[in-house]
Amino acid sequence: MINPNTSRAMTGKIGRTAREVAGPGVEIEATCPAPGDGPAAVESHTDEAWAALAVARQVAASRADGFVLACFGDPGLDAARELTPAPVVGIAEAAMHVATLSGRTFAVVTTLSRTLGRAHDLVRRYGFDDACVAAYAADVPVLALEDAGSDAHEAIAVLCERAVRDDGADTVVLGCAGMTDLCADLTKRAGVPVIDGVAAAVGLVSGMVRMGVGTSKRDEYARPPRLPPGVPGT
Amino acid sequence: MINPNTSRAMTGKIGRTAREVAGPGVEIEATCPAPGDGPAAVESHTDEAWAALAVARQVAASRADGFVLACFGDPGLDAARELTPAPVVGIAEAAMHVATLSGRTFAVVTTLSRTLGRAHDLVRRYGFDDACVAAYAADVPVLALEDAGSDAHEAIAVLCERAVRDDGADTVVLGCAGMTDLCADLTKRAGVPVIDGVAAAVGLVSGMVRMGVGTSKRDEYARPPRLPPGVPGT
Amino acid sequence: MINPNTSRAMTGKIGRTAREVAGPGVEIEATCPAPGDGPAAVESHTDEAWAALAVARQVAASRADGFVLACFGDPGLDAARELTPAPVVGIAEAAMHVATLSGRTFAVVTTLSRTLGRAHDLVRRYGFDDACVAAYAADVPVLALEDAGSDAHEAIAVLCERAVRDDGADTVVLGCAGMTDLCADLTKRAGVPVIDGVAAAVGLVSGMVRMGVGTSKRDEYARPPRLPPGVPGT
Amino acid sequence: MINPNTSRAMTGKIGRTAREVAGPGVEIEATCPAPGDGPAAVESHTDEAWAALAVARQVAASRADGFVLACFGDPGLDAARELTPAPVVGIAEAAMHVATLSGRTFAVVTTLSRTLGRAHDLVRRYGFDDACVAAYAADVPVLALEDAGSDAHEAIAVLCERAVRDDGADTVVLGCAGMTDLCADLTKRAGVPVIDGVAAAVGLVSGMVRMGVGTSKRDEYARPPRLPPGVPGT
Amino acid sequence: MINPNTSRAMTGKIGRTAREVAGPGVEIEATCPAPGDGPAAVESHTDEAWAALAVARQVAASRADGFVLACFGDPGLDAARELTPAPVVGIAEAAMHVATLSGRTFAVVTTLSRTLGRAHDLVRRYGFDDACVAAYAADVPVLALEDAGSDAHEAIAVLCERAVRDDGADTVVLGCAGMTDLCADLTKRAGVPVIDGVAAAVGLVSGMVRMGVGTSKRDEYARPPRLPPGVPGT
Amino acid sequence: MINPNTSRAMTGKIGRTAREVAGPGVEIEATCPAPGDGPAAVESHTDEAWAALAVARQVAASRADGFVLACFGDPGLDAARELTPAPVVGIAEAAMHVATLSGRTFAVVTTLSRTLGRAHDLVRRYGFDDACVAAYAADVPVLALEDAGSDAHEAIAVLCERAVRDDGADTVVLGCAGMTDLCADLTKRAGVPVIDGVAAAVGLVSGMVRMGVGTSKRDEYARPPRLPPGVPGT
Structure with a gap:
């Protein structure tokens, strides 16, 4: 790793x-x-x-x-x-590959909006433009994920729910290795598989x-x- | 299975x-x-x-x-x-996913040419049009693969080598579950990873x-x- | 037929x-x-x-x-x-082909949302990803179309109008053979050609x-x- | 007309x-x-x-x-x-639409190579990039088709046969209204439907x-x- | 010119x-x-x-x-x-080319909605489907741009701002040669480069x-x- | 620079x-x-x-x-x-942009075949998949271009000519900054504009x-x- x-x-x-x-x-x-x-x-x-x-x-x-x-x-x-x-x-390619084996469509939920361009590039390079129905940024810095007191978890959960409800995402791909410990809880809240790339x-x-x-x-x-x-x- | x-x-x-x-x-x-x-x-x-x-x-x-x-x-x-x-x-999607994790491009080598249209449909559906550089049929019926006396193995090997040499395929995807036992030998002959979907x-x-x-x-x-x-x- | x-x-x-x-x-x-x-x-x-x-x-x-x-x-x-x-x-391919001869863009209005994935697959296979600007499901079961007392007709009409108004659809493609008798009325309401695949x-x-x-x-x-x-x- | x-x-x-x-x-x-x-x-x-x-x-x-x-x-x-x-x-769109209803793939056979760029534009605009497997020009001027003594007919037939044999075209689309009278003969020679746009x-x-x-x-x-x-x- | x-x-x-x-x-x-x-x-x-x-x-x-x-x-x-x-x-191709050198994404803001289809064709022909995130029409006739008393300037400015705020456009491409004199002011209002094709x-x-x-x-x-x-x- | x-x-x-x-x-x-x-x-x-x-x-x-x-x-x-x-x-994006303003299609001629994957990525990222009809490597190391005694110039010229003749390239894009001084001569030999990215x-x-x-x-x-x-x- x-x-x-x-x-x-x-x-x-x-x-x-x-x-x-x-x-x-x-x-x-x-x-x-x-x-x-x-x-x-x-x-x-x-x-x-x-x-x-x-x-x-x-x-x-x-x-x-x-x-x-x-x-x-x-x-x-x-x-x-x-x-x-x-x-x-x-882990980006891994999460996207597994997402397309679990459902037809996925959304990416990541940290900062300035990284969405890179996520978009990867989606295209890996061939998943058609499967990726949305990409959201929670506007939380990566290291806030290591800070138990931050509201990063909540902000990410809200976006996972939104991707399912508004964009019809079959699964959600987590856009940061630092979210790996949130995966089980987010899956429960979103009601669909939430995929951790790690x-x-x-x-x-x-x-x-x-x-x-x-x-x-x-x-x-x-x-x-x-x-x-x-x-x-x- | x-x-x-x-x-x-x-x-x-x-x-x-x-x-x-x-x-x-x-x-x-x-x-x-x-x-x-x-x-x-x-x-x-x-x-x-x-x-x-x-x-x-x-x-x-x-x-x-x-x-x-x-x-x-x-x-x-x-x-x-x-x-x-x-x-x-x-196994088609599995082989294609793994192929794109092993190299940039792959070729499909399958049995009958009449199934190439279906292979093409799957390549597009799974998002791998850009990665798939060739698709060949050995013109051997599926059940010839179960017949030790047939020249199916040789016909397939020749196409794997051709895909690497002429199409620059980084890997070869085997287009039939019945080829699963040929994989190790084909990998040796082709000089690149040959992927068995099973x-x-x-x-x-x-x-x-x-x-x-x-x-x-x-x-x-x-x-x-x-x-x-x-x-x-x- | x-x-x-x-x-x-x-x-x-x-x-x-x-x-x-x-x-x-x-x-x-x-x-x-x-x-x-x-x-x-x-x-x-x-x-x-x-x-x-x-x-x-x-x-x-x-x-x-x-x-x-x-x-x-x-x-x-x-x-x-x-x-x-x-x-x-x-009838899906027929309706889509004719739609693209009538205008630049079309929307699909179908019965159940669970069939939208299939509609999407067909749109891509037939080459009309660029022309199809929306796909809506009225959430009416197919056989409700045979039930004069259901509100299926109205639900479908509302979606046809929405596709024209919000998505700029030049035409609407009806997503079920059972809608064939609604076509003339829907064309009147939507103000654009509504295409029945039959x-x-x-x-x-x-x-x-x-x-x-x-x-x-x-x-x-x-x-x-x-x-x-x-x-x-x- | x-x-x-x-x-x-x-x-x-x-x-x-x-x-x-x-x-x-x-x-x-x-x-x-x-x-x-x-x-x-x-x-x-x-x-x-x-x-x-x-x-x-x-x-x-x-x-x-x-x-x-x-x-x-x-x-x-x-x-x-x-x-x-x-x-x-x-007639270009008509021929291409009908071709994709007859088989998976088609080739275009037209008159002058300088018009192939336009043919390519139309293929893309109509959504048939995936279906069109080849486009050939016979290098005969349009009006040679009206001249019984020219070898235009033969040049076109050779290309139709080549598209089927080398490119695996399921059908051939004729790239000029002036070829409309050749269609029946070309279908016989090519062994697949040859589509006249008229x-x-x-x-x-x-x-x-x-x-x-x-x-x-x-x-x-x-x-x-x-x-x-x-x-x-x- | x-x-x-x-x-x-x-x-x-x-x-x-x-x-x-x-x-x-x-x-x-x-x-x-x-x-x-x-x-x-x-x-x-x-x-x-x-x-x-x-x-x-x-x-x-x-x-x-x-x-x-x-x-x-x-x-x-x-x-x-x-x-x-x-x-x-x-000037359409020029503006789009320069837009993709300035940022990842652009929006087109043009005059009449009936010309959006043509803009869409050009975006595809030039290869910029992926970069173009929105296309808006201000519903002002071309010659209103020559009329100092019209509210064309304001209508266009509002759409430029909207493209940046709602569509995340990195730049805005002006969809008419007649907008060339508005470019400097629109750049100021939109807060991103506004590209004049002239x-x-x-x-x-x-x-x-x-x-x-x-x-x-x-x-x-x-x-x-x-x-x-x-x-x-x- | x-x-x-x-x-x-x-x-x-x-x-x-x-x-x-x-x-x-x-x-x-x-x-x-x-x-x-x-x-x-x-x-x-x-x-x-x-x-x-x-x-x-x-x-x-x-x-x-x-x-x-x-x-x-x-x-x-x-x-x-x-x-x-x-x-x-x-210089890759510059050359490709200018190439598509000079003709419909271009070919890339570069140094080592191992860099063709990167060239392919750039072609797709910049939106020119449709325009790029071929990509060749001359199999000359980059620094051989600085060595007057090498046959790099000739190897590159041969590929430029081939791209025009066999692939119908309207222009050729040079795939290395070190080729900048060859551009004028290659243009003469290829008979089409050869584009130097510098x-x-x-x-x-x-x-x-x-x-x-x-x-x-x-x-x-x-x-x-x-x-x-x-x-x-x-």
């Missing part, structure tokens, strides 16, 4: 969710960059550029059998696929490992010709 | 693959219709119409925690989702079960108002 | 509309399955699976020069095209018969390798 | 085809502009601009119950729809007239605020 | 804007048809057909190094490209001239085989 | 092209990262991640009126737009500066909440 931001609290939470949904025999390790080696949260394209390098470093340094990029913008996903033959799945990605990656499918190393995702500083290589 | 055709040999093979890739603690049951209750093979739209009813009957009769529709046309998928709150995944669907469904996500029962997939003869209902 | 549901009243109504719009020299026959051989109404994917087989049986049993599938989900359309060299047109399909099929164009029997729609029980074959 | 070019021979041929496929009770009138009032043939965007005005003039001057624009670029179609409440159908449009328009559906006069196609010189108005 | 309508006031205004944004060394000439040789305003498809011929005449009569079609429907753009090797840019097209065309890129004369845009009356040719 | 790779030779060449096509009164500055602060060439997704940060640093450090990102993958484009109110244009972007950015349109700072591209190390901020 690669968390590209430096929040150790969020990294711990991501690891706990992963262990809960992983089947027997699956070992989970959750990492994050040292302070200063990655953004405190991923809330802008500039953060994503920074996070992509942090992801590359963590993936290249690990010998895991499969990787989950635990940040909804899936930053550095293409670079990570160059750096390992193991499967690499971002859990979804653990399922996808462990399924790929078991069936022996990793990243296709043909051409585009073959080992890159050079590595940035701090990315360990052979 | 719901095989909509009546081949007990193919059903056995599907069960074996499923057991191999299922994690510990996952119990696999593979069923098929009695002779006359479904088509001998699914090789036309008429067969698919017949198969859809066979799928509906088998899903409604089972208390499984999750269902795999083990026929590449995903016949009866929408009906099956109406008939259970558990997750239901077709194995892919087992991973997706068991992941969904573990994370507690079934079929969204909101409206479209709610219990249907009436059932065809032979479909057990409450 | 193939009505896949078992309502003799609706079948009679479909026949009457067809005879009204058919040109001189066109003979109309309207059939439906015997009770138990098809669904009472088509209101779910499960009903559609059942209806598809009923359509296959009726088409294979007839020697008509052309076929209209008189159910808005166009169930069994692909199978029917395999079973005859004559032209086969569904009438539209009669025009398309008889035009195709006169110009000598049937179903292309090349590959996908060639005669299928086997037939389900009850489907008469050579 | 509105032929926007000035060829009286072609106009006569268009009228003959129309009369052959029109049902009993349908009266056909075929017109073309006087020499100098329209292009001799429509073989460029500049010709289309000229033809659009010729179409507008002819439609506004007629009291027909329905109009066919008998030129494959469908020039002036939008303007014509403003100028009459009757149905107006272009015949297709006659079927569509007469069907619309019989069901009482004209052009939607809501907003976009309402009567225009002013008319060009030579366009008769009220 | 080719204004296809006959308003000399609007033509003067277009020329002034062009001169303001043109770099040093760029000479601007603004022309319009003589009264009767083109429409008074372009407010319908019929006007566009007329305007296309007016554009063709003006382009063919000029020896400019580059052309701007100063009417938002870009009438006659394809014909103009046939008639000159110089670059030709319509200014945008001057930038694009002069950039193309400086880098030596004109219209590709390969096939489609090669010199046409014949010219309508009034279009000067060699 | 922001070159994200560390090649001073290529940076010099980019500056020269820019000065040649810039109008009078436009001052050009071309920068690149110090060795170790960016990749030697951008030839992989990993390089792009590294380059994105290099772009962010250079943009944030400059007070230019407009920015050109002189690398065909447009790395860091979204981040750069957050970091300045000035216009920012990537020159195209200079035209677009200087046009935007003159018309007063920068980056829309509404929400998505507003100043980011935090900056990576080395990115100067207020």
Whole structure:
């Protein structure tokens, strides 16, 4: 579990969710960059550029059998696929894939409205324009999700309910790894499956490992010709 | 594992693959219709119409925690989702989803050319028009895959290699449940991941079960108002 | 005129509309399955699976020069095209084709919201995503259309007016064969052409018969390798 | 039948085809502009601009119950729809609509390669990008079709055969009104339905007239605020 | 600067804007048809057909190094490209191109709602369906923009503000050459870049001239085989 | 002119092209990262991640009126737009925009095949899927373009000619900033406009500066909440 931001609290939470949904025999390790080696949260394209390098470093340094990029913008996903033959799945793509297996349509509920453009890009890249019927931002900063006193949970719940009622969403995709612990409660309130990308990605990656499918190393995702500083290589 | 055709040999093979890739603690049951209750093979739209009813009957009769529709046309998928709150995944959608997690592009290699139209429909419905770079038919009947003496294996291998070489496919999706036992060998020959939908669907469904996500029962997939003869209902 | 549901009243109504719009020299026959051989109404994917087989049986049993599938989900359309060299047109596709010849945009007004997913699939398959600006369900069961005392007519009229006023629909497509007798009144109320698929399909099929164009029997729609029980074959 | 070019021979041929496929009770009138009032043939965007005005003039001057624009670029179609409440159908759209009712895929075979861009625009506008698998130009000028000694017929036949064999086209759409008399022979040679837009449009328009559906006069196609010189108005 | 309508006031205004944004060394000439040789305003498809011929005449009569079609429907753009090797840019395409370089999304604010269909066609043809989040009509006739006493300016400003607030438009594209003088004020009120196609097209065309890129004369845009009356040719 | 790779030779060449096509009164500055602060060439997704940060640093450090990102993958484009109110244009988007103003279709000719996936992503993001008819890689490393003795020039010329002949490309888009000095010669050989993104972007950015349109700072591209190390901020 690669968390590209430096929040150790969020990294711990991501690891706990992963262990809960992983089947027997699956070992989970959750990492994050040292302070200063990655953004405190991923809330802008500039953060994503920074996070992509942090992801590359963590993936290249690990010998895991499969990787989950635990940040909804899936930053550095293409670079990570160059750096390992193991499967690499971002939590945005994981959540969207699972959503379309559960119902016809989904809505995304995320943190800041300025990240909706990135969510839109991912929806198109992954092929889900037709399935995604709405994308809402709760206007809560990512780290407010780690603050028990904030009203982030409530703001997100209201949007999940709205997506079901007004947009006819069959499922809701949570737009931030930091929402992973809210998933069960939100599912109850929304009355439809609310999909946490962290859990979804653990399922996808462990399924790929078991069936022996990793990243296709043909051409585009073959080992890159050079590595940035701090990315360990052979 | 719901095989909509009546081949007990193919059903056995599907069960074996499923057991191999299922994690510990996952119990696999593979069923098929009695002779006359479904088509001998699914090789036309008429067969698919017949198969859809066979799928509906088998899903409604089972208390499984999750269902795999083990026929590449995903016949009866929408009906099956109406008939259970558990997750239901077709092997065509499963293979395509996993393919797009392994590489940017995939090709489909299937049995008869007359089924390519259906494959094309599924690619579009699932959102993968952009990822699917080719679809080939080996012109082998489905049941030739159960005949050790046929040259089906070789014909399929040649098309997998062609898709990689000429179309730049990062992965190959196998277009029939009956090809499940060829997957390892084809992967070696093609030099890229060759994805078997049976194995892919087992991973997706068991992941969904573990994370507690079934079929969204909101409206479209709610219990249907009436059932065809032979479909057990409450 | 193939009505896949078992309502003799609706079948009679479909026949009457067809005879009204058919040109001189066109003979109309309207059939439906015997009770138990098809669904009472088509209101779910499960009903559609059942209806598809009923359509296959009726088409294979007839020697008509052309076929209209008189159910808005166009169930069994692909199978029917395999079973005859004559032209086969569904009323959903017919209505949408004619709508785009009458104006730039159309809205669909149908019966139950759970069938909107199917309508959406058809819109995409036929290529009309860009033309279809809205799809509404009146939340009236199909058979309420046969009940003079129901408020189905009014509910549908309100939605036609709304589609024109709020969505700028140039035309309205009626989403059920059972609405065929409401078409003239709805056109008056909506102030734009309201398209009944039954009438539209009669025009398309008889035009195709006169110009000598049937179903292309090349590959996908060639005669299928086997037939389900009850489907008469050579 | 509105032929926007000035060829009286072609106009006569268009009228003959129309009369052959029109049902009993349908009266056909075929017109073309006087020499100098329209292009001799429509073989460029500049010709289309000229033809659009010729179409507008002819439609506004007629009291027909329905109009066919008998030129494959469908020039002036939008303007014509403003100028009459009757149905107006272009032969390109007519042929493409009928093609998608006959098979899944079609190819266009037209005259000059410089008109393929316009054909492509029409395919997209009408929603048939997914159905159109190829577009070929025979590199014969439009008026060579009126010259019995030219090898135009043969060049077109070769392309029809190629579209079926190499592109898997289920049907072929003829890309010029002047090919209307070749249709029966080409169908025989290609072995699939070859669709002539002139015949297709006659079927569509007469069907619309019989069901009482004209052009939607809501907003976009309402009567225009002013008319060009030579366009008769009220 | 080719204004296809006959308003000399609007033509003067277009020329002034062009001169303001043109770099040093760029000479601007603004022309319009003589009264009767083109429409008074372009407010319908019929006007566009007329305007296309007016554009063709003006382009063919000029020896400019580059052309701007100063009417938002870009009438006659394809014909103009046939008639000159110089670059030709319509103000609709220019405004949309520049809008997508300034932000992710744009809205179109235009004059009459009956022209929205044409705007929609252009958005699709130029590839900007995904970027265009709204299109509004102020319901002001084109020539009201030349009338200082009209409330056209206010009506347009309200729609610009609405597009930003309700549709999240990053920029607004002005849908009429006659709005060119409102651009600065609207930018202030909307709080986002408001793009005037006249200014945008001057930038694009002069950039193309400086880098030596004109219209590709390969096939489609090669010199046409014949010219309508009034279009000067060699 | 922001070159994200560390090649001073290529940076010099980019500056020269820019000065040649810039109008009078436009001052050009071309920068690149110090060795170790960016990749030697951008030839992989990993390089792009590294380059994105290099772009962010250079943009944030400059007070230019407009920015050109002189690398065909447009790395860091979204981040750069957050970091300045000035216009920012990537050379891939610039070349594609100008290509679609010059002809209907274009082909991309680039360096290494492993970068074609990124090119494909950009084509889709910018809306040009329909216009882009081919994408070829010459299989020459980026820095071979700086080596007079390599056969890079010839390999690229052959592909330009092939795109015109076999794919009907109206124009060719050069897929690397390092090809900027080949443009004139390639145009001659290909017989159609060959578009260099460096020159195209200079035209677009200087046009935007003159018309007063920068980056829309509404929400998505507003100043980011935090900056990576080395990115100067207020």
